Amino acid sequence: MPISLRQLEAFVAVCNEGNFSKAAQRIHISQSGLSILVRELEQSLDCRLFDRSTRQVSLTEAGREFRGPAARLLADLSTAVGNVRGLASRQHGHVTVAAPPLLMSRLVIGMAARFRQAYPHIALTLRDIPSEAIPAGIAGAEIDLGIGALPEDHGEYLVEPLLEGPLMALLPAAHPLARRRSLKWADIAGVPLVTLTPENTFRLSLDRSFARLGLQPDIAVEAAQLGTVISLVEAGFGAAVLPPYGALLPGGGSAVARRLEEPEVRSEIVMIRDRFRSPSAAAESFIEVARAMSAQLADRLPEGTPRRRASPRGSFVRRAAAG
Structure with a gap:
């Protein structure tokens, strides 16, 4: 049985809501209809995706494995549809950027202000979270761009150095x-x-x-x-x-x-995004602003403070996490 986008949408909604009733409301379908979609998806995959009880719904190991790719696929489709409808003009859309709190206040908010001035009609969400929480948000398609420390499993993501x-x-x-x-x-x-x-x-x-x-x-x-x-x-x-x-x-x-x-x-500050998900036109716009502002900031900083860092990576005496 082929897998449909509606089945994926139902699965991701249950993952995000942790509840079949709320998930059904989220995607505007009856609870019984949502249950049928999830059951059909499980039959197509020949495995159970959720452990269900009268009190809670939890992901099985297979469900946890499937969640990220399913969320990314839906996000990619949404991006493609949005681009076709006019996102490529960079006059509309939405981008979510995450950074640790101090970096958010000392760097990213300045980027956001410049971004808002250049692209006033693109909606922007800023999330101040620890650096170590950013990769999970990117993998789950909840975050478009992260700015912070180099992830330990950075091979799973596209990482661009900004300052070091x-x-x-x-x-x-x-x-x-x-x-x-x-x-x-x-x-x-x-x-x-x-x-x-x-x-x-x-x-x-x-x-x-x-x-x-x-x-x-x-x-x-x-x-x-x-x-x-x-x-x-x-x-x-x-x-x-x-x-x-x-x-x-x-x-x-x-x-x-x-x-x-x-x-x-x-230590270095990097920009992180999903290796398997193309950035939307809105995200590309923020990337350009972040690059330009990082370069300008590095040129103005006194000796001993962060500098713009170009790829490929150089070699340093020792390296530490950025926080």
Whole structure:
């Protein structure tokens, strides 16, 4: 039995809603009609996609495997139809961009403002989520573009470097080390540190960097968000090690960023999208804005802060996650 687009639409709706009744309402069909479509799809695939009970609906292993490709297929079809109807003119459409909260506030919102000015009729959704959550959103066709750290499984995605640079130390402006132009890792290990919580990708990378150097940092305070870390430093709780984009915009003068050296550990900000899904005209428009703004920003930044990074990748002393 051939698989129909309506069957895929029913399957993805149940995945997203976690409930047959809500999924039926979402695609404007009766619940019995939706159940028939899902059952026909399962017969075509010769496997069960959902485990059903009176209380909940959950995906089987086969269902989890099938969800991403099905969602991407429907998203591609929607994009193709939209382009045929006029999206190629870049006057209409929708794009969803995700980034970690600090990067969203310090870089992506500026990109969004420029994008809105150039393309006022394209709807834009911004999602501030951790870097490690972006790949799943792209795989599920919920996110068009992600801007953040290089994913560990980056071979599964199209990754374009935007900016790269050395890790930075952030210190209260009155701190004795703030008078130096650059700092060594041994310097920063010898003062109380404010860091992200241990499960954070950037914190894990930071711990590995200290361990490789045989240094034991003095962790004074931990926080879940990088923005909170910066606020704690500004309030005098200690120093911090930041990804390069932590110094992209000046603060209120209560903290200063200094380059970390000996060794230099570099980090990069990348743009991520689905390898198997062509970007819509709306997404292409945002990509162009992101590229142009990254290049202009790199040209204006002082020495030691992030630079525009061109492919192919170069080789650096060491590399860390971007946060």
